[in-house]
Amino acid sequence: MIIDGKEIAKQIRQELRDKVSALLSEGKRAPRLGIVIVGHNPASETYVANKMKACAEVGIEAVRIAYEDTISEAQLLQEVENLNADNSIDGFIVQLPLPAHISEQHITSAIDYRKDVDGLTPENVGRTAQGLPSIVSATPRGIRELLARYNIPTDGKHIVVIGRSNIVGKPMASLLMQKHEHGNATVTLCHSHTVHLKEICLSADIIIVAVGHPGLLTEDMVSQGVTVIDVGITRVEDPTSPKGYRICGDVDFENVAPKCAYITPVPGGVGPMTIVSLLQNTLAAYEHIR
Numbered sequence: 593m594i595i596d597g598k599e600i601a602k603q604i605r606q607e608l609r610d611k612v613s614a615l616l617s618e619g620k621r622a623p624r625l626g627i628v629i630v631g632h633n634p635a636s637e638t639y640v641a642n643k644m645k646a647c648a649e650v651g652i653e654a655v656r657i658a659y660e661d662t663i664s665e666a667q668l669l670q671e672v673e674n675l676n677a678d679n680s681i682d683g684f685i686v687q688l689p690l691p692a693h694i695s696e697q698h699i700t701s702a703i704d705y706r707k708d709v710d711g712l713t714p715e716n717v718g719r720t721a722q723g724l725p726s727i728v729s730a731t732p733r734g735i736r737e738l739l740a741r742y743n744i745p746t747d748g749k750h751i752v753v754i755g756r757s758n759i760v761g762k763p764m765a766s767l768l769m770q771k772h773e774h775g776n777a778t779v780t781l782c783h784s785h786t787v788h789l790k791e792i793c794l795s796a797d798i799i800i801v802a803v804g805h806p807g808l809l810t811e812d813m814v815s816q817g818v819t820v821i822d823v824g825i826t827r828v829e830d831p832t833s834p835k836g837y838r839i840c841g842d843v844d845f846e847n848v849a850p851k852c853a854y855i856t857p858v859p860g861g862v863g864p865m866t867i868v869s870l871l872q873n874t875l876a877a878y879e880h881i882r
C-alpha cells in the first residue's frame with residue numbers, strides 16, 4: 593500500500609483550519625509565526641514563500657522578517673532575543689542555511705525552546721529524549737503522524753533509521769523509542785560508518801531512510817512485509833522531464849515496493865508532511881508547551 597502523504601497533509605490542514613477558526617470564534621487572536629530569512633538564497637526564498645502560503649491556508653498569521661546577509665552574528669542574536677520577548681509572536685524559525693560568518697548553532701541555541709517551532713534547540717531535543725513535552729522537528733513529527741494515521745504499529749517493532757542528522761535521523765530515533773502509543777519501538781540508528789547495513793535492515797519491521805543517496809535501499813536489503821519510509825530528496829538530471837531533472841528518494845522504489853506492506857513515494861510521501869508539521873508546531877507553541 594502506498595502511503596499518501598499529500599492526502600494526510602490535506603486532512604491535517606483542514607483540522608488546523610477548523611482549530612484556528614474555533615479560536616477566532618472564541619474571540620482569541622490567530623496564532624502567529626515569525627519567519628526569519630537572512631540574505632537572498634533562492635532555495636531559502638522558495639521555502640519561506642511556501643511556508644508563508646501554508647500558514648495563510650490555515651489561518652496562521654506569518655510574519656516575514658528579512659535581513660541582508662551583511663547582518664552580524666551579534667545583531668542576529670539580538671533579533672532572536674527580541675523575538676523571544678515579543679508576546680505577539682507564538683513561535684519563529686530562522687531559515688537555514690545562514691551566511692558562513694554566522695554560527696547556526698549559536699543562533700538556534702538562542703531561541704526560546706517554547707517558541708522553537710523547528711524543534712532544533714538543544715532544550716527541545718533533550719526534552720524529547722527525556723519524554724517531556726517538547727516541540728519535535730517537523731520531518732520526524734510528520735513521519736510519526738503518517739505511521740499513526742495509517743495504523744502502522746510501532747510498539748515492540750524493530751525500526752531501523754538510516755541517517756543521523758540533527759533534523760531527521762537523531763530526533764526520529766529518539767521519538768520512536770519513547771514510552772508512547774506511537775513509540776515503544778526497538779530502534780537501530782545506522783549511518784555512514786555502519787557495517788552490515790543489509791543484515792540490520794533485513795531484521796527491520798520498519799525502515800526509515802534519510803540519507804540523500806538515490807537507490808541506497810535495494811530489494812535485497814528488505815524483508816517481505818516491511819514498511820519503508822523514504823525521506824531522501826535528491827535532484828537527478830533527467831532530459832526527458834520538462835524541468836530537466838526529477839526528484840528521487842533513497843529507495844529503489846520499483847523493486848522494493850513489491851515486498852512492502854507500506855511504502856512512501858517520492859515525491860508525495862514524507863515531503864508534504866514537513867510543512868504541515870511546522871503548522872502543527874506553531875499551534876502547539878500558541879497553546880504553550882511546558
Ligand code: NAD
Pocket residue numbers: 731754755756757758759760761782783784785786789802803804805823824825826862863866
Ligand atoms: P544529512 O544530509 O545531514 O546527512 C546524511 C546522513 O546519511 C548522515 O547522517 C550520514 O551518516 C548518513 N549516510 C551517508 N551515507 C550513508 C550510507 N552509505 N549508509 C548509511 N548512512 C549513510 O541528512 P538530512 O539532512 O537528514 O538529509 C537526508 C536526506 O533527506 C536528504 O536527501 C534531504 O534532502 C532529505 N530531507 C527530506 C526532508 C523531507 O521533508 N522529505 C526533510 C529533511 C531532509
